[in-house]
Amino acid sequence: MSGYALATLLGMQARPAHAFDLSSLDVFGLFTKKDEPPAASAAALPYRLEFDLGQADDAKALTRTLQDASLLYRLRQDAPPDGETLARRMAVDLNPLVDALWSQGYFNAEVAIVVDGATLKVGAEPDASLIRALEAHRNRDAVPIAVRVAPGPVFGLRNVAVSERGITGAPAIANPEKVTRLKPGDPATASALRAAQAALVDNLRAQSRPLAKVVELRPVVDHAARIMDVTYVVEPGPVAGFGDISIGDTADIPPAVVRSFIYLEPGDPYSPKALTDTRKSIATIPAIASVRIREDDKLDAAGNLPIFVEVTERPKRLIGFSARYSTIDGPAVKTYWEHRNLFGGAERLRLEGDIFLAPRIDGTKIKDIGDFERSDLGGRFSFSFLKPALGGSRYDWLLDGVATRQRVGTNRYGGYTARYGNVTTAIQRRFSDTFSISAGLEVEKGQTSDVLGQVDYTLVGVPLSVKYDSTDSLLDATRGFRASASVTPYPTFLGSTVGLVQSKAAFSAYYALDEDARYVLAGRVGLGSISGADLDEVPSTRRFYAGGGGSVRGYAYRTLSPLGPLGRLTGGRSLFEGSVEARIKVTDTIGLVPFFDAGTAFEGSLPDFKQRLQMAAGLGLRYYTAIGPIRVDVAAPLNPRKGDKPVALYVSIGQAF
Structure with a gap:
């Protein structure tokens, strides 16, 4: 698997929720106007974009995933001035589309962008025939662009392993499958891999290891067998307690009031639940609007983790x-x-x-x-x-x-x-x-x-x-x-x-x-x-x-x-x-x-x-x-x-x- 794809699987962030988009509906033709391309003109090349997934399972959800990743789709109301610019926009779209398919477990997917028989595939540069096909629609109609996708099967997971650095004796995570909730045969999707990564860190932090982190994700894809093996490399970090608890700016609220609602004591075992309970406890003060608890990125000389508490005041x-x-x-x-x-x-x-x-x-x-x-x-x-x-x-x-x-x-x-x-x-x-x-x-x-x-x-x-x-x-x-x-x-x-x-x-x-x-x-x-x-x-x-x-x-x-x-x-x-x-x-x-x-x-x-x-x-x-x-x-x-x-x-x- 390429380093670019690895970055996609490990670093892809959850996208924000989308508002209800009437422009994506076609109910009795009432809402299609917003999705219509701009009118054809001599100064620009508007285009009409179609996603063709054939008989793929769950084609509707997969189409939405591709639309979220597609620059062509996001800029469909912004017509480029010429065929060369539009061709470049098409070429830039290919890798993100592949990454989006890989994030859903389609590692054998094939993607091509087609205009009037001229085809652009991953790794290819736009040629003169494609640009001519695009320019042929100038001042006539919208360019018909088809994104043709053959997703293939969803790859499954085979082996899920956890490798721990800096641990001697018994492993910190004794049952990786139980913690990650990944098992053989599960779809190898980016969301599942991210959720497992978060679960590993949460499990280690619950063991009073506040500096725990996943330092590497090693996926190995077998395209012929249509499976993935994945290894998480984790650094559990040392077991620690809570260190000094500092209170930042409290506006017009006396810091002593905030501190009285904190029941943590220096030296207590580190616990994410204790931090959550502390946040809830401070928030019961009627004058406080929000509570932020920030953890230091290193332990103090005693091997404990300093904590910083910040609050904002509600309208009086x-x-x-x-x-x-x-x-x-x-x-x-x-x-x-x-x-x-x-x-x-x-x-x-x-x-x-x-x-x-x-x-x-x-x-x-x-x-x-x-x-x-x-x-x-x-x-x-x-x-x-x-x-x-x-x-x-x-x-x-x-x-x-x-x-x-x-x-x-x-x-x-x-x-x-x-x-x-x-x-x-x-x-x-x-x-x-x-x-x-x-x-x-x-x-x-x-x-x-x-x-x-x-x-x-x-x-x-x-x-x-x-x-x-x-x-x-x-x-x-x-x-x-x-x-x-x-x-x-x-x-x-x-x-x-x-x-x-x-x-x-x-x-x-x-x-x-x-x-x-x-x-x-x-x-x-x-x-x-x-x-x-x-x-x-x-x-x-x-x-x-x-x-x-x-x-x-x-x-x-x-x-x-x-x-x-x-x-x-x-x-x-x-x-x-x-x-x-x-x-x-x-x-x-x-x-x-x-x-x-x-x-x-x-x-x-x-x-x-x-x-x-x-x-x-x-x-x-x-x-x-x-x-x-x-x-x-x-x-x-x-x-x-x-x-x-x-x-x-x-x-x-x-x-x-």
Whole structure:
């Protein structure tokens, strides 16, 4: 194989994605005009280009590959002035066309460019007969240029070997076939060889060898046997740890804040995953837009690799608007304002205002605009403040407040109305990028009303919580699990009008069935309990209810609970929710998600599984975007109660859990 072809196989870069090109379509003749050559003239030689691959397999995809490599194709709207210039353009096209065919494994391919019987092949120079054939079309018509290709068979791989330099003893890569994922008989394409090269480097870097590289690719093509043998020559490099971690320009963000979100320590074993986790950890700081982690190209005197961290700041102020809709829960709109570096210490202040339709729970309905009343609107105003990295430490201060007027339930089963205000402050301690605990103080004052009566209350509590999250994505997890638990006592000696203890726990797990995470199993369990007070003493907003888009889909929001007098909802003192999903990517952007949900609230302080769980099943559609999947779920109750709708539709961003 020639050195030029070797460079093609080893160095060919992936081409950028192409925009949807209407000029390449011929739908009822609507879009052919853009692909027409310029008009014939005395001053130029426009041409019409055709790719003829005969009966080749996958001719359409191969034609596109050749078009991407062809200078003639890219300059087809730029007519050359004379036959000699056009002939030279044709000659220059031949080697890239051959390289493109070789990159797809067609090593016996034959290519010729033909004009009116005059043929130009690889290695030949344009002659006078070709130039005359081109000039014969001057001021008459477009020159008919045909690229005739006989691809031949796709060559397969026979032997794939890895040669290691500088290694004594056991090889760093014990099973090359498993790492490269190349096996005898696979097509010998450039993309497969590049992917194997990247896999070798990734495997070595995962062994704490940060300087690993492939220094040479030695392909040997047997044209007669139509096979290729390939040897990768790698330099694994030494095993190393992390060295000093330097933080570059951070704009208006204090470097100490950035450093507090870095959990690497000098001397820790080098790990690409640790760098990825560090990038994600730093990116959780609301003021930061992007994180770049750069590795030094050499080890320090201690044999460790220095790391350089650079960040860019997000715009300090944000204002936005969003809307959501569910066929059961109705419409809602929200506006918000946020400042991401309020006092120069990466503090975030966010203000939100929501207006939503408060469902009627008294048996009446809104039949037309004249039936609408002011009480049919619910509202919520909230603020949240975050001061990260207090004094450069791994402690954060959180302050949240909310004022709400809402009505929750349905006409069939009733519900509750509530007006309350809540302020919570807490200190959070981050132990790692996955694990944190928090403790704080909460004060809430409000009034709730339902079938059990009215409760005017004050709650003063001490919320304690713990969180663990090892998943690979917040909005679209494919691996790992999340666990959270909280307990909040509201003792009367702190000023609570009713003494109670509220506990919650949630666990979700994600398992990818394949390496590319196109098939993912996901499951979730949620539990809750209230002890220390009777049901009618607990404010309705503190009782447990299931149902809705983030709970048991197919049932109205917060309508699954015990029933009291007149068959109306009372809420419960305990909760169980569970969901399972199979997330299946049909394409890179479209996915299907069959799911099953079950759950309800219980009257006692602990779930009583002798009581019937409400169940639902459905099918979701996902459209994957750069910011997360757009979710559309259709759910149907499997054991509906009288008055439950047969199906419900949910639309949002992000997976259900």
